[in-house]
Amino acid sequence: MTQLRLPLYTTLLFAAYSALAADFKKDIQPILERNCYECHSVKTGKKKAGFVFDDLETFKLDIKDNDVAQIRPGKPAESHFLEILVNNGKNHMPPDEQLSTSDIKKITEWISEGASFDKDAPKMTPVAAKKSLPPIMSWTNMEGKKIKAGFVRLDGDNVVLRMPLNAAEVAYPLAKLSEESQKQARDCAAP
Structure with missing residues (x-):
């Protein structure tokens, strides 16, 4: 009987995790729209620091597995994008107030899961940079x-x-x- 429960438990656990996975269109894009589009959007004509979040092709250019990318798929601790969202210094983003804990958690999950724009797409396999460079x-x-x-x-x-x-x-x-x-x-x- 125990042997039958383990696969069922594993399947249920995986299904629950998948249901909680961060979805870019449903979870991340609304956070960016609410908090970032004012300064980082084609629609507003502002591209502060070169970042645009409503043009996904441009946004994808900042998502790579190298030491200077803003978002490193599967590596939230090494993603500068997340660092500027959570720091308490004068250079945190957004500039007026911190994101909510739940918003930061969703963004962290999204990066951890590969920073994909399509939840149903195969997970992005990080591609190593030609040469590893120190981030700073x-x-x-x-x-x-x-x-x-x-x-x-x-x-x-x-x-x-x-x-x-x-x-x-x-x-x-x-x-x-x-x-x-x-x-x-x-x-x-x-x-």
């Missing part, structure tokens, strides 16, 4: 001033860095970086 690196300019930022890409004579506090991408002239930081940028860009 130290950069020094020719005057010896240091900043902390994530490497995004080389763009001509500029290195594009993502600022950790607001996730803004900033192009900085490669020639104005110290030799060590110039080498670091080239190494990061290497395939």
Whole structure:
């Protein structure tokens, strides 16, 4: 009798978990619409820090399994997007007030489950970056001033860095970086 209960219990547990799984359209999109669209939407014409949440193709560009992506599928603890929603500092989002605990829980579940836009689609398998990069690196300019930022890409004579506090991408002239930081940028860009 016990052998029959275990598969039934497992099936019921899985069904209950699936019913609780975060659904982007039902759970996440309304949270973003209520709290984020004012500053991050095509509809309002505002794309602060380069983020747009109502254009899913653009939003998907920030969802990857690499060290500079805003959302890392299956890795909420490594997702900068979640970090700025839960921090209590002056740079938390949304700027006026924190999201509710239940909203944060739903977003965390959604990221944990693979950050899929279609609940019925197969789970997104994280694709490793070509080269693992530290999320935040130290950069020094020719005057010896240091900043902390994530490497995004080389763009001509500029290195594009993502600022950790607001996730803004900033192009900085490669020639104005110290030799060590110039080498670091080239190494990061290497395939």
